[in-house]
Amino acid sequence: MRNVQLLLRQHVGAPCRAVVSAGDQVKKGTLIAEPAGLGANIFSSVYGTVAEVTDDRIIIEPSDDQPDAFEPIPVPEDAGKLDMVKAAGIVGMGGAGFPTGVKLGINLKDTEMGELDPEINPELPEGFRLKESHILINAAECEPGLEHNIRQLEEQCDKVIRGVRYCMEITHADKAIFAIKKKNKKAVRILKEALKAEPDISMHLLPDIYPMGEERAVVRECLGVNLTTTQLPSAARSVVVNLETAAKVAEAVDERKPCFTKNLTVRGKINGGNEAHVFMDVPVGTSVGELIERAGGINGVYGEIIMGGAFTGRSVKPEEPITKTTGGILVTIDLPDLHGASTGLLVCACGGSEERMREIAEKMNGKVASVCRCKQAIENKPGAPLKCLRPGNCPGQVKNNMQFKKDGCEYIIIGNCSDCSNTVMASGPKMGLKVFHQTDHVMRTIGHSLYRTLKVSKQVSQDIDTED
Numbered sequence: 001m002r003n004v005q006l007l008l009r010q011h012v013g014a015p016c017r018a019v020v021s022a023g024d025q026v027k028k029g030t031l032i033a034e035p036a037g038l039g040a041n042i043f044s045s046v047y048g049t050v051a052e053v054t055d056d057r058i059i060i061e062p063s064d065d066q067p068d069a070f071e072p073i074p075v076p077e078d079a080g081k082l083d084m085v086k087a088a089g090i091v092g093m094g095g096a097g098f099p100t101g102v103k104l105g106i107n108l109k110d111t112e113m114g115e116l117d118p119e120i121n122p123e124l125p126e127g128f129r130l131k132e133s134h135i136l137i138n139a140a141e142c143e144p145g146l147e148h149n150i151r152q153l154e155e156q157c158d159k160v161i162r163g164v165r166y167c168m169e170i171t172h173a174d175k176a177i178f179a180i181k182k183k184n185k186k187a188v189r190i191l192k193e194a195l196k197a198e199p200d201i202s203m204h205l206l207p208d209i210y211p212m213g214e215e216r217a218v219v220r221e222c223l224g225v226n227l228t229t230t231q232l233p234s235a236a237r238s239v240v241v242n243l244e245t246a247a248k249v250a251e252a253v254d255e256r257k258p259c260f261t262k263n264l265t266v267r268g269k270i271n272g273g274n275e276a277h278v279f280m281d282v283p284v285g286t287s288v289g290e291l292i293e294r295a296g297g298i299n300g301v302y303g304e305i306i307m308g309g310a311f312t313g314r315s316v317k318p319e320e321p322i323t324k325t326t327g328g329i330l331v332t333i334d335l336p337d338l339h340g341a342s343t344g345l346l347v348c349a350c351g352g353s354e355e356r357m358r359e360i361a362e363k364m365n366g367k368v369a370s371v372c373r374c375k376q377a378i379e380n381k382p383g384a385p386l387k388c389l390r391p392g393n394c395p396g397q398v399k400n401n402m403q404f405k406k407d408g409c410e411y412i413i414i415g416n417c418s419d420c421s422n423t424v425m426a427s428g429p430k431m432g433l434k435v436f437h438q439t440d441h442v443m444r445t446i447g448h449s450l451y452r453t454l455k456v457s458k459q460v461s462q463d464i465d466t467e468d
């Protein structure tokens with residue numbers, strides 16, 4: 001095993017403060033860094049010796065012997081469940097990284113509905129109030145090609161449900177709903193069976209479109225409420241928790257286990273084929289390269305290594321370590337060459353940032369001549385990640401396509417959701433624009449349909465709702 005590198009910032013908030021020094025001996029579960037503001041404890045994921053502490057990471061040289069035993073979370077015997085979650089350093093494992101101990105620190109019984117915007121909730125009566133409060137379990141696993149969340153539900157359904165019950169108890173939620181895509185037949189069957197014994201927990205089936213895993217999309221699908229870009233799920237008397245996060249809550253409460261491992265999917269241009277390699281309980285801090293090797297190694301020439309998902313991930317080097325929020329490692333085929341042609345970028349909230357789109361354009365040898373933004377992609381404050389006003393409900397993209405034409409673009413690269421990609425495709429090619437989706441090279445690698453050629457319908461959602 002090679003050195004593990006634990007980043008001091010692997011959550012929303014400020015970087016943690018190291019509490020170990022070079023030469024210290026550590027075990028699995030030894031506290032090595034504490035929050036310096038909003039954040040979450042960081043623990044060693046291996047037995048070994050601290051080799052170096054830098055400004056942004058703690059590097060640990062693992063010992064040869066790596067027993068399964070771990071140091072329990074540092075809380076008194078009579079600690080409450082929320083204190084255990086806080087102490088365990090759990091963050092949103094679906095990629096968001098928000099400290100779970102802070103998220104669950106809400107009493108949903110006393111939480112009133114936020115004011116709903118009638119423009120995006122035309123069907124709801126004035127003063128609409130949800131009578132029941134909810135924990136919504138995000139099991140959408142929306143980024144294409146990733147399979148570790150669904151695998152965990154198939155293999156550890158009881159643990160996930162225990163974690164959900166603890167989340168309900170901590171927040172005083174009346175009910176819980178699993179949001180899961182209908183296509184995951186085996187997991188849906190297992191969950192359905194397990195929920196027979198859980199009268200307060202149900203499941204809502206989702207269509208296989210992107211994005212369904214965004215928090216506000218989960219709220220909309222499960223509760224029928226559209227939140228504005230600045231409203232949190234608490235405005236719909238709910239808290240959204242990723243399913244792996246729920247399992248970590250169960251581990252913290254039942255086993256006093258700190259959060260120092262991660263489940264993830266490695267996939268792509270790998271020796272032996274492009275199917276998903278799911279790794280459970282990988283020590284946080286393991287390098288991307290080591291995991292790719294465990295999956296079989298890179299098969300020849302490749303385009304890029306993406307950490308995260310095809311839509312929202314970023315390209316990384318093999319030396320980069322995984323964090324508590326890493327869900328996918330994707331090795332792609334080479335990107336096409338646009339030979340310096342004028343290229344437009346259509347930036348949206350559900351795809352890559354402008355910076356990421358520019359990086360892709362550069363890798364494709366396209367000359368960026370125009371940048372447009374989907375009009376529903378809102379920046380809540382300067383520099384903040386974009387948020388979609390109505391995720392998955394396209395406002396139309398003709399105007400942007402016309403702008404690209406005006407700016408002399410031959411190609412455009414888009415990062416839109418399924419629905420909006422359809423809309424771009426309805427007018428772009430007719431105007432003579434050649435369209436690439438930022439996920440094309442990933443989809444081609446994993447054998448998934450291209451997002452710019454998907455035929456999607458919101459009707460799918462309604463069909464599913466009435467079927468079960």
Ligand code: SF4
Nearest residue numbers: 348349374388392420
């Ligand atoms: S409407 Fe625009 S910003 Fe919203 S999900 Fe679709 S493409 Fe993204």
